[in-house]
Amino acid sequence: MQTIVPPAINSLLYMVIFGTLIGSQIADMEGFRYIEYIVPGIIMMSVITNSYGNVVASFYSTKFQRNVEELLVSPVHNLFILAGYVAGGVLRGFAVGCLVAVVSLLFTELTIHSLWQTFSIMLLTSILFSLGGFINAVYAKSFDDISIIPNFVLTPLTYLGGIFYSIRLLPEFWQGVSLLNPVLYMINGFRQGVLGESDISLGVAYAVICAFIGLFGFWAMKLLNQGVGLKD
Amino acid sequence: MQALSIQQLRKQYKNGFEAVRGIDLTVEPGDFFALLGPNGAGKSTTIGIICGLINKTSGAVQVFGHDIDRAPDAAKRQLGLVPQEFNFNVFEPIRDVVINQAGYYGIGRVKAKARTEHYLRQLGLWDKRGASAQELSGGMKRRLMIARALVHEPQVLILDEPTAGVDIEIRRAMWTFLQTINKEAGITIILTTHYLEEAESLCNNVAIINQGKIVEQGRVSELLGRASAETFVLDVSTPITGALTIPDYRVSVLSDQQLEIEVARGQGLNALFESLSAANVQVDSLRNKTNRLEEFFIRLVK
16 A cells, blocks of 8 residues: 555656646657546556566565575575565556556546557566666665665656657757667656657667666676675 | 484685584484584584585585485475574564475475464464564473474484573473484484483484584483483481591582582492492482583593
């Protein structure tokens, strides 16, 4: 309850303030009412922050309490340890994402353009950020270390990833810069699934997300196999 | 096949400190083995390496023939660890702490529940099964870690200072429990402790580690036989006034009714009592000043 409801309240506030109060003064965006346009982005923002936050907090706390040693002394393969934490992050991301989607129904009709596409982008994104949270937790030596990446990297990338605007509104140079932001591909991929409209190609979105999953997965396994932050 | 075999084990930490410097050690199946040493000697590092909690720098370790590098899963299945510091989820009910640990070894939930009940009952924790670990006393937490280490029924149980901070009554109960599982279930037990009386009472074999190296190893009885001297404290009924000299013995007068006498190996007590009688000293009682193994240990690591 206390892990799922607060993000939904945050999202509710975004929808009230940006969607309804300010959004009513803004013209249609890419042919959609502003509230319709931002809802997929707000859902993805919840999925990203909660998948990441769940894994980084839970794995760091097992390190801090040293009960990670229960796993390390047992014959559980490192791949299963990683899969367990990622599954936890994905479940939390999905739970919050679904709740935010339900809350959004108070403000707009949510018609899904492609259920499979919406689901797959949400799943892959939550896997990616769960892996990111795990890597952060492995390196973290204090509670400060688990808030630095979310505050100084994840939040700016998410806000600049096109939740509240289309990058087509930006000058050409900044459109190019925005394309370097991997979160843009996730939010737009998800928006494509919900609205059938996106700033970027869907194939490129899948390719970018899968490439990062491969990279982060390899990185996380290497850390676990070497025992970085755990066995020294 | 040996329960534990260690060859040329070394561990150098990133800060350059060499905690373990070429340890060779063997422990036979069914043994009750003590690994002794002062703080920082390398005992916990050695145990950490055996159990997969610390990466070694070099050397080899086999548990019942399973190399920890080549067959880590098989080696880990043979091992149960009771670490020095509490390392369970303090918010979890203690029954879940033990059941979940069984799950990590692939034990089904029904069997895990049955074994959990068995060990929690044996260790006097069944009545607390629903309590979170943070509600337990220090002694109960130690016993919980023993139950957790035994739930997958390992062949080797490693206990790193299991009775530290535990009152004497619980300590004695834990000794009895450990002796029982050693004798009846045949579990090989490797124990580190700072209570040398504990090692002398429980263990058959001992290795003394100092500054990362094994400085002495053998049967407890052999090591005690090699002790060069024992110091006794004697309560006497006739008050002693002034200095007292007993030929061939080093004597200190602690008070008018208490003496301390060092008896060298081979001197025997009969000759001492004859000398004391000749000096008109009537002895009421006598005891070792320190535990015998402790005396040997101190001389060795000093």
